[in-house]
Amino acid sequence: MHKATIKELSARLAARKLSSVELTRHFLSRIKALNQKYNCFITLDEEASLGQAEAADRLRATGRGQALTGIPIAQKDIFCSRGWLTTCGSKMLSNFVSPYDAHVVERLNAAGAVNLGKTNMDEFAMGSSSETSYYGPVRNPWDVATVPGGSSGGSAAAVAARLAPGAIGTDTGGSIRQPAALSGICGLKPTYGVVSRYGMIAFASSLDQGGPMARTAEDLALLMNVMAGFDARDSTSLERGREDYAREIGRQARGLKIGLPREFFAEGAAPAVMKAVEAAVAEFGKLGCETVDVSLPNMRLSVPVYYVLAPAEASSNLARYDGVRYGFRAPEYADLPDLYRKTRSQGFGWEVKRRILIGTYVLSHGYYDAYYIQAQRVRRLIARDFAEAFKRCDVIAGPTSPTTAFRLGEKMDDPVRMYLNDIYTIPANLAGLPGMSIPCGFDAAGLPVGLQIVGNYFAEARMLGLAHQYQLATDWHRRIPPGCDA
Secondary structure, eight states: OTTSOHHHHHHHHHTTSSOHHHHHHHHHHHHHHHHHHHOOEEEOOHHHHHHHHHHHHHHHHTTOOOTTTTOEEEEETTBOOTTSBOOTTSGGGTTOBOSSOOHHHHHHHHTTOEEEEEEOOSGGGOOSSSOOOTTOOOOBTTBTTBOOOSSSHHHHHHHHTTSOSEEEEEOSSSTTHHHHHHHTOEEEEOOTTSSOOTTBOOSOTTTOOEEEEESSHHHHHHHHHHHOOOOTTSTTOOOOOOOOTTTTTTOOOTTOEEEEETTTSSBTBOHHHHHHHHHHHHHHHHTTOEEEEEOOTTGGGHHHHHHHHHHHHHHHHGGGOSSSSSSOOOSOOSSHHHHHHHHHHHHSOHHHHHHHHHHHHHHSTTTIIIIIIHHHHHHHHHHHHHHHHTTTOSEEEEESSSSSOOBTTSSTTOHHHHHGGGTTTHHHHHHTOOEEEEEEEEOTTSOEEEEEEEESTTOHHHHHHHHHHHHHHOOGGGOOOTTOOO
């Protein structure tokens, strides 16, 4: 069962060849057997999951089941789920049981999906390796001595290890795509505003976006059909007509123009990564696609721009964690200022503190114009570069990450090296564009390489269709980490 895709499992459930209870029990048993090895999940609630599975079986029996009815889906622990511990990977929320559901969770529940459990992540989504979690680092199923990427590393590792057929994650600067690449799965960051942020614990509000993670582009489309939709409770949610994200799955890729930014193919990426990406581009040529050279001249500024804007927004968003209203509270304090100081000092990890300090600095009097406003201006230039590029092509392709998975602890003492892991993914977030990563090969050590596809606004269906055609011609997405196939 764990080797099947979401689409295949849905067909078995619809044909009554399998029940959701059987399927959910199967994945829960795999999690119990393997989670200690990978540390993918923070919270499980077997009774709640099986209760949802029983309800899904009853719904299927009436003939009113949907594609995701009865499918177990892992949820990144940044999405509020009513009655579930929702920690965001932080000590600050280690005792927080959510009283409500995020919009995405509401939509999954309405579709009859089963919440399989809450997955581990970098604390408050701040990290590129899933090592900053209060609950310990996530380990990559392809090599447990390496990271799975971050911040949605728990979701990525769970799907890669076949502990879940699909998962939901969030992407602020690459936090779906980069772990998808390093873990050998597929991940999609939709156009900003397509998936509601209501109930998704905020990191950087103008950049955060929820999205699906699965083993195939086709499965991503099925998840997007449920996750996307207008939500009046989110002021950034886009009011658009309902869309079928699977509508181009059967469309031939012939005639599509694929832009290759010279900045993506310059020095910086590991040779093994570039070799795999270039082979994927050649495969697109066999599918009848045309490649064109494009340029994103301000891409080199994306990392510094991101690390001004994202910490600034985080500084504001995380001010609510003061020990007064909810979450962790320091056990001993002298007065109210001392409560704030000790609660935040003890409740936040070092990476979160670093970003709060940076954000507070760039927003402070005397530095706001020099840093924050200037970063916003450059952000507009980056978006303009994409607009010019899309005049010449349908999608843009290149590497997702400059390297394959690196060793645990390798970059923890060097924040700049860690931040540069997102150099290829950050530009799409700054511009609000959709981006995805699909497996396209392996390096000499057997670690996965990800191919990134970036589309124009609302081009998710086209991207998914192109990715599906690539996956029909290759088998990288079918590879299973050692020890995870039994």
